[in-house]
Every structure is written in C-alpha cells, then in structure tokens.
Amino acid sequence: EVQLVESGGGLVQRGGSLRLSCAGSGFTLSTYWMSWVRQAPGKGLEWVANIKQDGSEKHYVDSVKGRFTISRDNAKNSLYLQMNSLRAEDTAVYYCASNAFDIWGQGTMVTVSS
C-alpha cells in the first residue's frame, strides 16, 4: 500500500523550533518531487515548500522563506521540514504529499502558542 506518514507535530512556543518527518512506504519516494502543504484550523490549503528528487532544488512560499527548510533522505524514503522562528500563524495541520499531489499523508498538527 502506498502511504505517507507524518510525525513530529506538537505544541511549541512562539519563536521555537520543530522538525517534521514524513516516511514513505509502498513506493520509491526518491523518484518524486515532494511537497509540504499546511491547513490552518478552519482554513484552506496552503502550499509551503517543495524539493526535487535529488534535493538540488527547493522552493518555498514567501511567508516561510528563511525560517523553514525542506530536506529529504532518499535512503530512508523520508522527507523533512525544519521549522524555526515559529509564529502563531504557522499553527496548522501539516501534510506531506507528492508534488503531483496524488499521494498525501494523514497530516500532523503543529500548534504555536503565544
């Protein structure tokens, strides 16, 4: 079964850091561009970042540039999102997904307290 499973979410204070992980199974994650997408409570979807298969190219939404870093470890079939200088507006469910968005994880909740 093709699956993505996120982990690492939780409650963090404003200005703090958190690292999200996304483990793939049932497919070879290394062959896909991958993305992180978030959804604030009661709000719509917001694309956050993506990364090329070999990690050589990365793109971010303006609101997280300089604070978030996307990375991957193809040997571990895994994707990561390092989130620093967290703000209240970063509170959301974070999903990892293939860049074609045909594969999604179940999401992990990040809550930034002020």
Next chain:
Amino acid sequence: QSALTQPASVSGSPGQSITISCTGTSSDIGGYKYVSWYQQHPGKAPKLIIYEVSNRPSGVSNRFSGSKSGNTASLTISGLQAEDETDYYCSSYTSSKTVVFGGGTKLTVL
C-alpha cells in the same frame, strides 16, 4: 503568491450539475497545464480528483470533469449526490516553480 480565487460556496440539488471556478493569472493557471482539483472531507487529507486540467486519476468517478479557459479553470460535477457535499480546492503550478492553491469552495447538496 496570491491564492487562486474560488467561490466560497456553491449548491445544487441531487442529480443536477454544478461548476466551481478557479481564477488565477497568466503566471499560473493561464500559463500551464498543471491545474489540479481536490476533494476534502472534514478531518481528512485532500484527495486528488482532477490533474493536468482535465484528467481523472484511476478510481475517480466520471461525474467529475475539469476544463480551462484562459486564466480560469473549472470543475464540473454532474449527477450530484449527497456524498459530494464537502470542500473542493484547485491548485496550479506557477512561473516561480511554486504551487498555489485556491481558497476552497464548500459544496452543499440541497
């Protein structure tokens, strides 16, 4: 990186057809074939229902169809069913090599 524009809500009766629009610019929808649509039930991850403007993934009902004209993409759901009542989102690849989503549309089946 402004969000694509979708109507906040649409409604229709069972058996009818509805269309949800998604408006962007020449730097996203108008410039690329990489427009997708998603269905999201409460508390669940989004599900891809249309990719590359008008293609359906395997297993998605043929009641769902997509199209594009200029900077506006559209999702049409025919033969509305009660189970179609939920949220729908569009997305597009952009000239900055990023992705932008629409604000979402809540579909109500009357």
